[in-house]
Amino acid sequence: MQHRADTPSSPPLNDQRALTRAGLALRCLPFRxxxxxxxxxxxxxxxGLCSRNDASSLCRGAPTPDRVEAHWIWLIQLGVLRREVDGQGLTERVRLTPMGRELLAQWPGEIPTPSGLDRLLHGLRRWRPRL
Structure with missing residues (x-):
């Protein structure tokens, strides 16, 4: 089998599924x-997010640190966020990953609002991933 380096290739199927799942999460979670x-x-x-005066411009609803952390853990598992690292190791702070930047690039403005079906699919994938 001959491989041509100059032939553009599409992302592997697993990568496309990961992008689709992460994109759905971005639309369904409360972060703006x-x-x-x-x-x-x-x-x-x-x-830090919850104590900011402008928290409502960053997140829909009334964020609590525990709820925010639960959402962040999900986004870390999906590959959208990563924990910040300092000299002591991992911190409680997060940053956007290259995958997160790629997903956001598809929406020039605000992240689109999900449909009811999108919310249902996201909930099933998040809380019952084996279904």
């Missing part, structure tokens, strides 16, 4: 585009 723009440039902790 401004939050993702913020963690592109600098790390942010859940307590």
């Amino acid at each position: 585009r401004a939050f993702y723009d913020e963690v592109t440039d600098r790390a942010l902790s859940s307590t």
Whole structure:
């Protein structure tokens, strides 16, 4: 089998599934585009997010550190966020990954609102991934 390096290839099927699942999560979780723009440039902790005066511009609803952490853990598992590292190891702060930047690039403005079916699919994939 001959491989041509100059032939563009599509992403592997698993990568496309990961992007689709992560894109659905971005649309269903309460974080606004401004939050993702913020963690592109600098790390942010859940307590830092919740204590900000402008938290409502970064997140829909009333964020609590525990709820924010639960959402972040999911986004870390999906590959959208990563924990910040310092000299002591992992911190409580997060930053956007290259995959997260790739997903956000598909939406020039605010992240689109999910449909009811999208929310249902996201919930099933998050809480019952084997179904």
